[in-house]
Amino acid sequence: MRYRVLVFDFDGTIADTLGETRNIFNEIAPEYGIRQVEESEVPSLRHLSLKEILKELEIPKRRVPSIIARGTGMMRANIDRLQLIEGMASALQDLRPHAQCFGILTSNSAANVDVFLRNHGIRDLFEFVSSTSKLTGKARHLRAIRKTFSIKPEEMLYIGDELRDMKAAQKANIPHAAVTWGFNSYESLKASRPTHLFNKTDEFSQLISH
Structure with missing residues (x-):
C-alpha cells in the first residue's frame, strides 16, 4: 500500500x-x-x-x-449506546497490517473517541487521536501530523464523510478518501473529486492494491 x-x-x-x-x-x-x-x-x-x-x-x-x-x-x-458503522471493525483490522500508522482527527472530543474505541475493542489499532474544536481547522492538524511522522504528502491519506474533510485534505495537499455512509451525500462527495470514493467498508481493501 x-x-x-x-x-x-x-x-x-x-x-x-x-x-x-x-x-x-x-x-x-x-x-x-x-x-x-x-x-x-x-x-x-x-x-x-x-x-x-x-x-x-x-x-x-x-x-x-x-x-x-x-x-x-x-x-x-x-x-x-453509539454503534460502529457496519463492517468497520473487520475492515480496519484487515487494513491495519498494511499501514505504518492509523490515527484519528476529529471535531469530537478525544475523550469521547477513546471511550468509544475501547467499548468496541479497536483502540489498539490507532496510534493517536487528535481533536480540533474548529469545524474548519483540520488542514493545519493534517499538516502537523504529516510533519510528525516525517512523511511525504502522497504517503498520507485522510478518510472522512464530509465535504469539509475533503476540503481540509485538499488544503493540506494530501490524498483523501470520501465515504458515502456518513453525513454528506454520494453526489456531493463525488463532485468534490476525492482521491478515493468508498460506498462500503469492505472497499477499503482497494487501498491495499494501490
Whole structure:
C-alpha cells in the first residue's frame, strides 16, 4: 500500500453518530435561538457544504464553537449506546497490517473517541487521536501530523464523510478518501473529486492494491 499513515475522521466515518448528533442539536437549539432540524430535512442537508448548512439553519458562525463544545459534552453521556458503522471493525483490522500508522482527527472530543474505541475493542489499532474544536481547522492538524511522522504528502491519506474533510485534505495537499455512509451525500462527495470514493467498508481493501 502506497499510504504509510491513514488518518480517519470519527463521526459518520467510524461511528454511526448521525442520529445522535441531530438529537443533541435539537435539544440545545432552543437555547441558542436556533430552529430544530426535522428528520425529513436531513436528505437535502446532506447535499450541502458546511457554509451552506450554517446559512440554511441560520446559525451564526460565532456560535459554532460553543455548540460543538456543548454537543460533545452531551454525547459523552450517551457514548455507550453509539454503534460502529457496519463492517468497520473487520475492515480496519484487515487494513491495519498494511499501514505504518492509523490515527484519528476529529471535531469530537478525544475523550469521547477513546471511550468509544475501547467499548468496541479497536483502540489498539490507532496510534493517536487528535481533536480540533474548529469545524474548519483540520488542514493545519493534517499538516502537523504529516510533519510528525516525517512523511511525504502522497504517503498520507485522510478518510472522512464530509465535504469539509475533503476540503481540509485538499488544503493540506494530501490524498483523501470520501465515504458515502456518513453525513454528506454520494453526489456531493463525488463532485468534490476525492482521491478515493468508498460506498462500503469492505472497499477499503482497494487501498491495499494501490
